[in-house]
Amino acid sequence: MACCSIDVGAILKDYSKEKGNLLDILHRIQDASGENFICDDCMKVVAEKTEVPLNKLYGVTSFYTMFSNKKRGKFVIRMCQSSPCHVLGAQAVINAFKEELGIELGETTSDGKFTIELTACLGICAVAPAVMINEDVHGNLKPEMVKNILAKYN
Amino acid sequence: MVNITIDSIKLSVPADSTILEAAKKANIKIPTLCYIPEIQKIGACRMCLVEVKGNPKLLASCCTPVFEGMEVVTNNQKIRKARKFVLELILSDHPMTCLTCERNMKCELQTLAGELGIDTIRYQGEKSSRGSDTVTKTLQYDGSKCIYCKRCETMCNTVQTVGAIYSKKRGFNAEVGTPFDLPFSDTVCTSCGQCVLNCPVAALKDNENIDEAWEAINDPEKITVVQVAPSVRVTLGEEFGMKPGTVVTGKIFAAMRKIGFDYIFDTDFGADLTIMEEGHEFIDRVKNGGVLPMITSCSPGWVNFLETFFPELIPNLSSAKSPQQMLGAMVKSYFAKKINVDPKKIVNITVMPCTAKKGEAGRPELSVDNLSDIDIVMTTREFAKMIKQAEVDFLNIPEEEPDNPLGISTGAAVIFGASGGVMEAALRTALEVIEGHELEKIDFEEVRGLKLDGAKEAQVKTKIDGKEVVVKVAVASGLANARKLMEKVRDGKADYHFIEIMACPGGCIGGGGQPKPTNTEIRKMRIEGIYSADKAMKLRKSHENPAIKELYKEFLGAPLSEKSHKYLHTHYNKQEYYKKI
Numbered sequence: 001m002a003c004c005s006i007d008v009g010a011i012l013k014d015y016s017k018e019k020g021n022l023l024d025i026l027h028r029i030q031d032a033s034g035e036n037f038i039c040d041d042c043m044k045v046v047a048e049k050t051e052v053p054l055n056k057l058y059g060v061t062s063f064y065t066m067f068s069n070k071k072r073g074k075f076v077i078r079m080c081q082s083s084p085c086h087v088l089g090a091q092a093v094i095n096a097f098k099e100e101l102g103i104e105l106g107e108t109t110s111d112g113k114f115t116i117e118l119t120a121c122l123g124i125c126a127v128a129p130a131v132m133i134n135e136d137v138h139g140n141l142k143p144e145m146v147k148n149i150l151a152k153y154n
Numbered sequence: 155m156v157n158i159t160i161d162s163i164k165l166s167v168p169a170d171s172t173i174l175e176a177a178k179k180a181n182i183k184i185p186t187l188c189y190i191p192e193i194q195k196i197g198a199c200r201m202c203l204v205e206v207k208g209n210p211k212l213l214a215s216c217c218t219p220v221f222e223g224m225e226v227v228t229n230n231q232k233i234r235k236a237r238k239f240v241l242e243l244i245l246s247d248h249p250m251t252c253l254t255c256e257r258n259m260k261c262e263l264q265t266l267a268g269e270l271g272i273d274t275i276r277y278q279g280e281k282s283s284r285g286s287d288t289v290t291k292t293l294q295y296d297g298s299k300c301i302y303c304k305r306c307e308t309m310c311n312t313v314q315t316v317g318a319i320y321s322k323k324r325g326f327n328a329e330v331g332t333p334f335d336l337p338f339s340d341t342v343c344t345s346c347g348q349c350v351l352n353c354p355v356a357a358l359k360d361n362e363n364i365d366e367a368w369e370a371i372n373d374p375e376k377i378t379v380v381q382v383a384p385s386v387r388v389t390l391g392e393e394f395g396m397k398p399g400t401v402v403t404g405k406i407f408a409a410m411r412k413i414g415f416d417y418i419f420d421t422d423f424g425a426d427l428t429i430m431e432e433g434h435e436f437i438d439r440v441k442n443g444g445v446l447p448m449i450t451s452c453s454p455g456w457v458n459f460l461e462t463f464f465p466e467l468i469p470n471l472s473s474a475k476s477p478q479q480m481l482g483a484m485v486k487s488y489f490a491k492k493i494n495v496d497p498k499k500i501v502n503i504t505v506m507p508c509t510a511k512k513g514e515a516g517r518p519e520l521s522v523d524n525l526s527d528i529d530i531v532m533t534t535r536e537f538a539k540m541i542k543q544a545e546v547d548f549l550n551i552p553e554e555e556p557d558n559p560l561g562i563s564t565g566a567a568v569i570f571g572a573s574g575g576v577m578e579a580a581l582r583t584a585l586e587v588i589e590g591h592e593l594e595k596i597d598f599e600e601v602r603g604l605k606l607d608g609a610k611e612a613q614v615k616t617k618i619d620g621k622e623v624v625v626k627v628a629v630a631s632g633l634a635n636a637r638k639l640m641e642k643v644r645d646g647k648a649d650y651h652f653i654e655i656m657a658c659p660g661g662c663i664g665g666g667g668q669p670k671p672t673n674t675e676i677r678k679m680r681i682e683g684i685y686s687a688d689k690a691m692k693l694r695k696s697h698e699n700p701a702i703k704e705l706y707k708e709f710l711g712a713p714l715s716e717k718s719h720k721y722l723h724t725h726y727n728k729q730e731y732y733k734k735i
Contacts, residue, residue, distance in 0.1 A: 040334065040735040041735075043333075043735075044731070044732060044735070048731075053311075053317035053320075053342075054317070054333050054342075054731075054732060055311075055317045055318060055319060055320035055332065055333045055341070055342075056311075056317070056320050057333070058320065058322055058333030058334060059320040059321050059322045059333075062322040062323045062324075063321075063322070063323065063324045065324075069334065
């Protein structure tokens with residue numbers, strides 16, 4: 001299914017055929033999609049051009065939570081689900097996000113703006129509970145901060 | 155060589171051995187699930203844990219290399235407890251539907267649960283939800299039964315280089331399967347069935363057609379015609395506890411009669427016919443400048459592979475149908491006329507070593523006058539089940555003969571069941587036709603045997619129209635070997651005239667539909683069975699088969715005739731990569 005108009009060939013031109021470039025390539029394509037996902041067509045083109053068979057490529061994209069093969073919001077909210085965040089009240093923060101946006105985990109708002117997901121440890125336990133929205137990190141969260149944080153994203 | 159001690163037995167083993175391999179030499183049994191001898195040693199399932207002196211932790215013996223002076227204990231209370239614990243954890247995420255499972259009484263997991271004395275399931279909880287595939291015609295996938303041993307993955311990617319299966323997702327949702335959870339039929343899967351053959355449980359299994367076969371037999375309006383492939387006669391016995399390679403041809407025919415098929419024929423007749431057509435096609439290509447090398451097309455897994463990965467070589471494939479399809483086409487035309495019945499009433503049922511044959515039977519190109527050549531395909535394993543359902547005492551049933559005339563065959567047909575057999579059978583006929591006299595030597599030993607890495611090659615001198623010609627042939631089995639050979643052909647780096655490819659390692663005797671287990675040792679025994687059956691035949695060249703001669707005289711005319719083309723030849727199409735996404 002053609003679902004995007006990304007010029008995968010142009011992105012691939014920046015990379016040699018050496019092993020180790022795949023994750024970078026996939027991130028570039030996902031970022032270019034505007035919907036935080038890698039469409040089936042792009043997967044096929046990447047498989048063909050990088051000579052990484054499609055079954056292995058899907059193994060990669062389905063393993064790493066940063067990648068998705070299904071459309072997501074423009075901004076992906078990744079709530080840390082590891083123990084320090086949990087102990088310091090991550091659940092209440094998640095609930096605040098869910099309530100504010102009116103969606104459940106894994107869902108996307110109808111305007112295509114936000115998706116909420118859980119993630120493994122973000123490595124910033126000092127400021128737990130923490131969340132990552134696209135590339136930004138927000139720490140020391142309290143439920144009442146959620147509204148203001150969301151307002152920053154348009 | 156290094157010296158080690160396993161369970162107080164002193165051994166001298168090659169330095170690159172693993173503990174498991176060394177133990178096998180001393181006939182010490184260590185349980186395994188994810189291990190495939192010589193092919194997969196990943197220590198994933200942890201069933202093969204052993205104790206090594208000086209090491210506080212138990213080690214996976216399948217992937218731990220030996221060292222000088224190593225002292226190993228393979229069974230004590232600590233090890234038994236550890237193995238049992240591992241197995242309990244595997245079982246905690248298993249559906250436990252053994253009584254209704256396809257692998258009941260033949261399951262590696264079930265057997266181990268018995269051996270290790272599992273009596274209660276201590277761990278209850280959520281079970282992972284994995285996908286399934288019930289739409290593909292050749293095989294089925296039930297992720298809930300998967301124990302994540304990755305044997306299928308290694309067969310699909312390393313041994314066959316097909317790449318339909320891979321590990322995907324993570325954690326509790328981790329699964330081995332197709333990309334995007336597609337049905338196998340929408341992936342690059344060739345239906346070779348090596349994944350099914352190596353699955354320790356019933357996560358991957360045949361899409362069974364036993365019930366359809368029983369229905370056809372019980373339908374008084376239908377005339378059932380059954381045929382059995384060459385390799386099945388040296389493997390079916392294993393399902394009844396016989397030694398691999400035991401030739402049970404006569405018992406198969408007897409069992410078929412007891413089950414109630416109306417006519418019992420032999421795919422070997424089809425194989426002789428394939429040689430007539432394919433042999434003459436080869437001579438025609440050589441004499442008239444046709445596309446060379448000509449490549450055999452009997453193995454449907456191989457045909458799928460070529461159509462998917464090497465579509466530019468489609469003109470090289472022999473247009474001759476496979477023996478199964480040829481016999482089917484003759485039954486619904488020549489034989490139907492002979493017994494004066496409407497071919498629409500005939501149900502052609504086959505017993506094949508192969509999961510891909512199920513797909514081949516459904517190819518629209520393989521039908522004549524809107525009648526498909528073959529209607530129902532069962533694997534060796536399915537036919538064994540049918541025999542058991544009919545309560546036939548297979549071990550003691552007296553041998554019988556197939557029906558005439560499509561049951562008569564030669565040794566050249568029997569060897570179709572092993573890698574190199576089609577080539578040898580073709581050479582026996584083609585060379586005699588070219589030279590116009592009997593060959594002194596009809597055993598082409600160079601193309602025989604199990605070669606798991608690379609291709610077998612041979613050169614044969616002959617005279618074509620008075621000119622001396624050296625015919626160069628190559629034989630490969632297993633799709634990784636086929637891929638290497640095809641890359642050479644595609645890049646113009648090979649000057650072969652004739653190439654035989656079989657999709658499964660060792661040929662049909664190692665086919666995806668064969669009894670489990672199938673390993674290197676068993677493959678070798680089956681190959682021995684094939685060549686002993688060939689040796690025992692009165693006639694060993696396809697063109698000497700009297701029933702074949704009669705068929706050409708009464709019906710087809712000559713090889714490659716117009717009628718032959720209508721019934722016995724086909725064409726191939728490029729298969730799109732993942733066409734549905």
